[in-house]
Amino acid sequence: MNPKFIQKIASVALGTAMLVTLSVLIFIIFYILYQGLPIVSMEFLTTPIRDMGKSGGIFPTIISTFYLAFLSICIAAPLGIGTAVFLTEYTRENTVTRVIRFTTDCLAGIPSIIFGLFGFVFFVIYLGFGWSILAGSLTLATMMLPTIIRTSEEAIRAVPEGFREVTYGLGGSKWQSVTEIVLPKAFPGILTGIILSMGRAVSETAALIFTAGMSLHTPVSVLSSGRSMAVHFYTIAREGISLQMAFGTAAVLIVTISIINISSYLLMHKYMRKYA
Amino acid sequence: MNKFIETIIEKSIILIAFSTVAVLFLIAFFIFKEGIPFLAQYGLPGFLTGSTWLPGEDKFGILPMIIGSIYVTLGALIVGVPLGVGSAIFLVEFANKRIRNIIKPAIELLAGIPSVVYGFIGIMVLAPWVRINFGGSGLSILTASIVLGIMILPTIISITMDSLTALPSVYKEGSIALGATTWQTVIMVLLPGAKSGILAGIILGMGRAIGETMAVIMITGNAIRIPTSLYDSVRTMTSNIALEMGYALGIHRSALFANAVVLFGFIMILNTIAILIINKRSK
Amino acid sequence: MLKVKIKVDNLNVYYGNKQVIKDVNMNVSDHEILSIIGPSKSGKSTLLHVINRLIDNVPGAKVTGQVCIDGKNIYLDSVNVNDLRKKVGIIFATPVPLPMSIFNNLAYGPRLHGITNREKLLDIAENCLRASSLWDEVKSRLDMSALRLSGGQQQRLCLARALTVEPEIILFDEPCSGLDPISTSKVESTMRELKKNYTLILITNNTKQAARVSDRTAFFLFGELIEIGETKRLFTAPKDKRTKDYITGKFG
Numbered sequence: 168m169n170p171k172f173i174q175k176i177a178s179v180a181l182g183t184a185m186l187v188t189l190s191v192l193i194f195i196i197f198y199i200l201y202q203g204l205p206i207v208s209m210e211f212l213t214t215p216i217r218d219m220g221k222s223g224g225i226f227p228t229i230i231s232t233f234y235l236a237f238l239s240i241c242i243a244a245p246l247g248i249g250t251a252v253f254l255t256e257y258t259r260e261n262t263v264t265r266v267i268r269f270t271t272d273c274l275a276g277i278p279s280i281i282f283g284l285f286g287f288v289f290f291v292i293y294l295g296f297g298w299s300i301l302a303g304s305l306t307l308a309t310m311m312l313p314t315i316i317r318t319s320e321e322a323i324r325a326v327p328e329g330f331r332e333v334t335y336g337l338g339g340s341k342w343q344s345v346t347e348i349v350l351p352k353a354f355p356g357i358l359t360g361i362i363l364s365m366g367r368a369v370s371e372t373a374a375l376i377f378t379a380g381m382s383l384h385t386p387v388s389v390l391s392s393g394r395s396m397a398v399h400f401y402t403i404a405r406e407g408i409s410l411q412m413a414f415g416t417a418a419v420l421i422v423t424i425s426i427i428n429i430s431s432y433l434l435m436h437k438y439m440r441k442y443a
Numbered sequence: 444m445n446k447f448i449e450t451i452i453e454k455s456i457i458l459i460a461f462s463t464v465a466v467l468f469l470i471a472f473f474i475f476k477e478g479i480p481f482l483a484q485y486g487l488p489g490f491l492t493g494s495t496w497l498p499g500e501d502k503f504g505i506l507p508m509i510i511g512s513i514y515v516t517l518g519a520l521i522v523g524v525p526l527g528v529g530s531a532i533f534l535v536e537f538a539n540k541r542i543r544n545i546i547k548p549a550i551e552l553l554a555g556i557p558s559v560v561y562g563f564i565g566i567m568v569l570a571p572w573v574r575i576n577f578g579g580s581g582l583s584i585l586t587a588s589i590v591l592g593i594m595i596l597p598t599i600i601s602i603t604m605d606s607l608t609a610l611p612s613v614y615k616e617g618s619i620a621l622g623a624t625t626w627q628t629v630i631m632v633l634l635p636g637a638k639s640g641i642l643a644g645i646i647l648g649m650g651r652a653i654g655e656t657m658a659v660i661m662i663t664g665n666a667i668r669i670p671t672s673l674y675d676s677v678r679t680m681t682s683n684i685a686l687e688m689g690y691a692l693g694i695h696r697s698a699l700f701a702n703a704v705v706l707f708g709f710i711m712i713l714n715t716i717a718i719l720i721i722n723k724r725s726k
Numbered sequence: 727m728l729k730v731k732i733k734v735d736n737l738n739v740y741y742g743n744k745q746v747i748k749d750v751n752m753n754v755s756d757h758e759i760l761s762i763i764g765p766s767k768s769g770k771s772t773l774l775h776v777i778n779r780l781i782d783n784v785p786g787a788k789v790t791g792q793v794c795i796d797g798k799n800i801y802l803d804s805v806n807v808n809d810l811r812k813k814v815g816i817i818f819a820t821p822v823p824l825p826m827s828i829f830n831n832l833a834y835g836p837r838l839h840g841i842t843n844r845e846k847l848l849d850i851a852e853n854c855l856r857a858s859s860l861w862d863e864v865k866s867r868l869d870m871s872a873l874r875l876s877g878g879q880q881q882r883l884c885l886a887r888a889l890t891v892e893p894e895i896i897l898f899d900e901p902c903s904g905l906d907p908i909s910t911s912k913v914e915s916t917m918r919e920l921k922k923n924y925t926l927i928l929i930t931n932n933t934k935q936a937a938r939v940s941d942r943t944a945f946f947l948f949g950e951l952i953e954i955g956e957t958k959r960l961f962t963a964p965k966d967k968r969t970k971d972y973i974t975g976k977f978g
Binding site for chain 1: 448449452453455456457459460461462463464466467469470473474476477525526527529530532533534537538546548549550551552553555556557558559560561562563564566568593596600623624625626627629647650651653654655656657660661681684685688689699700703706707710711713714715717718
Binding site for chain 1: 778780783785808809810811812813815816818820822824825834835837838839884887888890891
């Protein structure tokens with residue numbers, strides 16, 4: 168057969184694969200928004216859950232989600248950035264860095280249900296935090312570490328070596344070079360990783376059901392139980408409590424995730440232009 | 444700055460750097476601590492090959508769940524690999540830079556959509572379609588395979604794209620210079636060159652499929668039996684844990700942790716293979 | 727004879743198994759400009775990195791022998807590297823302006839050492855910019871990004887920045903390799919000015935530049951110090967044949 172003809176067929180086939188992928192994405196987003204957005208109102212966003220989710224709003228779940236995402240970032244970011252600083256500034260490639268990289272990669276591949284079980288036995292039972300925002304956030308933080316480490320490491324490596332030498336040349340210490348120039352210049356990249364991790368916290372379910380619990384109330388302290396938007400959505404969708412409420416919650420979820428993704432993308436773009 | 448403070452900072456950073464090692468260790472330790480005693484008592488062979496799971500009668504065989512996990516994972520690969528690898532090849536070799544710049548973030552967004560939303564779409568759209576066309580409840584291996592196949596697309600696409608773009612451009616130029624078409628170049632030069640990277644992407648996608656929980660619970664129907672057709676309902680290892688953990692007590696709970704140990708083993712094997720392949724490439 | 731500022735005794739430097747500086751002995755006097763010439767990879771830059779111990783950051787580097795500044799061995803454990811580097815400034819071949827304003831580039835060093843008073847920082851900035859002959863060109867736009875300066879201006883900014891932490895010795899690692907002739911001559915005249923207050927070591931690939939600015943010149947070849955002496959003498963009557971071959975352009 169004629170190679171030109173095969174080329175035509177191939178490009179059509181590959182283009183179709185691409186189109187299918189893309190249309191699935193577009194379909195999911197439009198389907199959810201089309202069905203869900205009419206339900207979303209100011210009242211939906213600001214009133215408590217009623218009748219187990221049959222009516223009312225989703226206010227407590229928004230607050231819980233926010234607490235969980237915020238607290239888990241507060242825990243994971245220092246650890247993740249610290250690890251990245253160690254890997255890039257305080258050591259050279261050796262067995263220790265290989266071990267750390269290997270465990271980071273492994274951690275990235277562990278399913279969230281395993282994290283959930285671990286959080287349940289360790290944070291909820293062993294450390295006695297109970298079903299709480301704290302236990303949920305700690306569990307989420309352990310899941311986020313790999314993403315934060317990887318993106319921070321990349322961002323730090325992109326800072327020119329010369330900036331560090333300037334600091335040393337002026338009598339600055341290693342830690343000063345890290346805090347005065349390396350981290351400030353790597354900040355946009357690090358922030359991208361943190362925002363992406365926030366997305367993960369917002370969309371997580373399996374790791375939270377057994378750690379943050381399912382309370383319908385607005386959490387009042389880090390030791391209160393609270394269900395995140397995703398958990399709430401799962402419950403009302405799976406148990407068929409209210410299709411309307413489910414669509415509404417899903418729409419809010421999708422909008423939140425889209426905002427998170429788009430802002431991290433824009434940030435990354437701006438950052439890359441600056442260094443290109 | 445004070446040398447003493449500097450030393451303290453350095454020591455704390457070293458300590459922090461071991462957080463991932465500590466976390467992985469703690470996860471393994473606590474899951475195994477809960478699961479291993481049960482396995483020792485019940486016996487690993489009986490646990491792995493037993494086909495009845497009746498916690499009330501102390502019968503704990505997870506064979507149906509293992510088979511369920513394997514079926515939906517294979518199904519996901521059958522759906523996801525051609526679409527994912529095809530899309531990646533299209534983006535790298537056939538599409539221009541502008542299209543790539545639009546589609547890449549869209550694919551990242553696909554990765555960001557919560558798995559519960561995928562599961563919901565599975566129930567609302569896909570399951571009725573399967574029910575009408577193929578009979579049964581619609582909550583089936585087929586439904587799960589399609590949904591999971593879509594869910595692993597981002598992983599496969601991004602790793603395949605990375606390994607294709609990492610190939611030296613002389614490969615491509617050399618082939619084109621000999622008069623080969625783009626497609627011939629892809630088949631004869633690029634795919635063989637990038638095959639280990641693509642394989643790693645597929646294995647990581649497999650890991651994601653086998654570990655997925657919430658979407659799977661929503662769309663597989665969760666029946667505990669060894670499936671005989673594509674339209675049968677199944678239960679996976681992950682859904683077994685998530686469904687019963689909420690109320691399990693005593694030996695039942697230990698059995699679920701043992702189930703997690705088996706899942707952990709599967710995942711670690713897949714992860715290690717993928718990491719080794721990727722590390723070998725980068726050398 | 728002037729006071730000895732830097733004294734190098736039996737210096738050997740290895741990168742792994744490779745010896746890059748071989749048994750070097752030399753003195754640098756207070757308030758002189760010493761040029762170091764020689765083909766690339768003859769150990770010139772390594773010598774500078776030894777003098778301010780930036781070599782500590784090079785993996786696998788080993789230093790033996792002694793380097794004394796003001797009679798004190800800088801490789802003793804009791805020496806604070808950061809204080810040493812404050813005393814020994816360095817200018818790199820390619821100017822490295824930090825991606826911030828001109829003022830912040832100049833305030834960067836003093837801030838590292840705890841000076842935060844803005845008046846004082848402005849004072850330091852002005853003095854150092856004057857010393858590096860950049861003040862008149864930038865005085866009205868200290869808030870402009872340093873990246874928008876021309877190459878020659880950037881290099882003089884880096885010089886001014888090095889001066890902000892009050893060094894006594896300034897090391898120049900081929901500071902004019904990327905500059906046009908006019909910028910080069912500006913940097914050179916600045917160096918002659920600086921001689922009054924500082925000790926300068928200048929590495930250059932340009933033998934003419936060494937002849938123009940320095941009091942004494944040292945010639946390095948494959949890690950060995952071949953010859954050191956009065957610049958005029960070295961260029962007119964080199965004692966070693968290899969020096970003669972190099973300055974007449976037979977190799978390098």
